[in-house]
Amino acid sequence: MTGGGRAALRAQLTRRKPLATLREEAGPHHGGLRRALGALDLTALGIGAIIGAGIFVMTGVGAREAGPGLIVSFILAGVACAMAALCYAEFAAMIPVAGSAYSYSYATMGELVGWIIGWDLVLEYAVGAAAVAVGWSGYFRVILEGMGIHLPPAIALAPGAAPGALVNLPALLIVLLISAVLYVGIRESARLNSIIVGIKLCAVAIVILVGMFFIRPHNWRPFAPFGWSGISKGAAYIFFAYIGFDAVSTAAEEVIEPGRDLPRGILWSLLVCTILYIAVAAVLTGMVPFGEIDKNAPLASAFVVRGLNFIGGVVSMGAVMGLTSVLLVLLLGQSRIFYAISRDGLLPRAFSRVHPRFLTPYIPTVITGAAVGIAAALLPIQEIAELTNIGTLFAFVLVCLSVWILRYIAPDQQRPFRTPFVPLAPIAGALSCLYLMGSLPWVTWIRFFVWMAIGLVIYFSYGRYHSRVDAAASSAPAAAE
Numbered sequence: 001m002t003g004g005g006r007a008a009l010r011a012q013l014t015r016r017k018p019l020a021t022l023r024e025e026a027g028p029h030h031g032g033l034r035r036a037l038g039a040l041d042l043t044a045l046g047i048g049a050i051i052g053a054g055i056f057v058m059t060g061v062g063a064r065e066a067g068p069g070l071i072v073s074f075i076l077a078g079v080a081c082a083m084a085a086l087c088y089a090e091f092a093a094m095i096p097v098a099g100s101a102y103s104y105s106y107a108t109m110g111e112l113v114g115w116i117i118g119w120d121l122v123l124e125y126a127v128g129a130a131a132v133a134v135g136w137s138g139y140f141r142v143i144l145e146g147m148g149i150h151l152p153p154a155i156a157l158a159p160g161a162a163p164g165a166l167v168n169l170p171a172l173l174i175v176l177l178i179s180a181v182l183y184v185g186i187r188e189s190a191r192l193n194s195i196i197v198g199i200k201l202c203a204v205a206i207v208i209l210v211g212m213f214f215i216r217p218h219n220w221r222p223f224a225p226f227g228w229s230g231i232s233k234g235a236a237y238i239f240f241a242y243i244g245f246d247a248v249s250t251a252a253e254e255v256i257e258p259g260r261d262l263p264r265g266i267l268w269s270l271l272v273c274t275i276l277y278i279a280v281a282a283v284l285t286g287m288v289p290f291g292e293i294d295k296n297a298p299l300a301s302a303f304v305v306r307g308l309n310f311i312g313g314v315v316s317m318g319a320v321m322g323l324t325s326v327l328l329v330l331l332l333g334q335s336r337i338f339y340a341i342s343r344d345g346l347l348p349r350a351f352s353r354v355h356p357r358f359l360t361p362y363i364p365t366v367i368t369g370a371a372v373g374i375a376a377a378l379l380p381i382q383e384i385a386e387l388t389n390i391g392t393l394f395a396f397v398l399v400c401l402s403v404w405i406l407r408y409i410a411p412d413q414q415r416p417f418r419t420p421f422v423p424l425a426p427i428a429g430a431l432s433c434l435y436l437m438g439s440l441p442w443v444t445w446i447r448f449f450v451w452m453a454i455g456l457v458i459y460f461s462y463g464r465y466h467s468r469v470d471a472a473a474s475s476a477p478a479a480a481e
Contacts, residue, residue: 012464012467013111013112015110015111015473016107016108016109017107017111018469019410021469022103022107023095025343035253035254037251037255037256038255038256038261039257039260039265041194041265042251042262042264042266043264043268043269043272044194044269045251046244046245046247046265046269047197047273048196048197048244048326048328049245049333050242050243050245051201051276051326052132052135052200052325052326055204055277055280055299056135056297056298056322057135057297057298058237058238058240059241059280059293059299060293060297061237062234063281063284064293064295065234065237066230066233066234066235066290068219068220068221068223068285068290069225069226069230070234070238071281072224072235073231073281074238074241074274076432076436077238077239078278079432080239080429080432080435081239081270081274081396082270083400083426083429084433085245085267085270086429087403087426088245088249088399089262089263089266090417091104091249091402091403092252092258092262092266093258093259093262093415093416093417094415096252096253096259097340100121100246100247100250100252101121101395102114102117105118107402108405108406108409109398109405111346111464111470113398115341115463116452117394117395118337118341119451119455119459120391120395122334122337123387123388123391124243124391125331125333126368126375127375127384127387128243128330129175129334130376130379130384131376131388132323132326132327132330133171133323133327134171134379136319136320137156137171139300139316140174142297142313143313143316143317143320146316151169152164153165154167155169158379158380167378168376168377168378169377172373172377175327175331175372176369176373178327178328179331179365179368179369179372180369181328182331182332182335183358183362183365183366192325196324196325199318199322200321203314203315203317203322204276204280206314207280207299208276208279210308211286212283212286214308215283215287216286219285219286219290232435233439235436235439236437237389239389239436241273243330244269244273244329244330245269245273246266246392246395246399247329248266249266250332250333250336251333251336253336259416259417260416262417284302287302287303288301297316297319299319300313300316300319303315334368335361335368336361338364338367339351339364340352344467344468345468345471346459346464348462350363351363351364351367386441386444387444387451390437390440390445390448391451393434393436394448396430397429400430401426401430403419403422404422404426407422407423
């Protein structure tokens with residue numbers, strides 16, 4: 001490649017998508033997505049995504065690593081998320097478009113970084129949805145067993161989970177069902193989510209209010225049996241519990257008043273869920289010795305151990321409903337990420353086609369449902385959750401840095417919401433997320449880099465040749481001549 005060719009490539013890779021173009025896409029336009037969501041819808045959407053597999057399933061994994069120190073693990077993960085949430089809120093209000101961190105990074109760090117984070121978000125939402133579906137299947141089986149119905153391992157568990165296990169059929173079916181709901185429309189999806197959120201908040205309230213009467217203080221000693229490293233590992237695992245508030249921003253183009261309501265939805269949902277998480281962690285580790293907590297259905301099993309089978313069944317029902325709403329929001333976010341990337345030309349145009357009747361990105365909704373369903377049917381939950389966490393943390397790091405960068409390169413841009421304490425808050429958010437990434441197993445890092453390598457191959461073989469931002473920039477000088 002000649003010097004001129006290298007310079008042209010460098011210019012394309014670092015070319016930023018103009019904020020004016022992003023705002024134009026966010027405004028009313030023919031063939032766009034339907035605006036139907038308000039602040040309460042967004043808060044419910046965030047709670048719907050946050051309270052799910054993390055609290056109903058991953059608390060068991062986190063407690064095995066941190067012991068009663070799981071309470072501190074939730075605080076540690078919550079602080080990291082709070083810093084990232086403030087940065088997300090500024091971007092979401094300023095650039096209310098589908099695409100979340102992908103769109104933000106594209107506008108501040110250039111096309112290559114934008115693609116990398118977009119590809120990372122594909123991993124986050126797809127794998128996260130698969131993990132949630134597996135958790136949903138586990139609680140669903142608990143309910144069936146309480147009714148005397150026992151599914152054979154061949155159709156109830158992923159290969160390797162038990163002798164004779166072939167496919168997790170319940171996980172596959174719930175993914176396909178939720179995908180069908182999302183295909184029909186955002187308004188219907190939001191209504192279903194709000195109903196489910198109410199049910200699972202009741203289940204969490206039961207865990208806290210009933211469980212507090214069965215706490216045995218001696219179960220909290222020693223508080224940190226594995227020291228600070230155990231608390232850090234616990235935070236890295238249960239970070240999965242906080243995934244969701246960022247999904248609020250993926251629905252930005254479907255919000256009626258995005259500048260006002262997006263920051264509210266992001267921050268309110270995170271605050272409510274953090275308080276509930278800390279309370280649940282205290283109750284769970286106080287009810288059952290940390291070494292005896294069930295990793296598959298920790299909350300329901302804690303009540304069963306105490307002889308409260310009925311309460312355990314109620315919690316299981318709440319978990320099934322709760323995980324359903326998480327799955328809905330993650331699948332919604334995944335399809336909107338595909339929609340935004342395709343609209344920029346970095347993926348085939350089919351991914352950004354909007355259904356003429358339902359006004360939803362129906363092609364990525366179908367593809368996402370099929371891919372996530374297959375992953376949920378064939379993979380175990382812990383490995384899926386680890387991969388989801390590293391992808392989410394990486395996205396948070398780039399969003400935090402992007403806010404800081406944009407304050408310098410575009411200081412006069414209108415910002416309906418401003419992240420406080422810049423650059424302190426973005427730096428603290430980026431460093432805390434990097435710290436949690438370092439606590440994940442090395443094999444997770446290897447899988448993450450393999451996924452990123454696949455993404456780079458796709459970009460350099462397709463995306464950079466079809467970039468609409470690059471094409472617009474290239475045609476501008478020609479038009480001027």
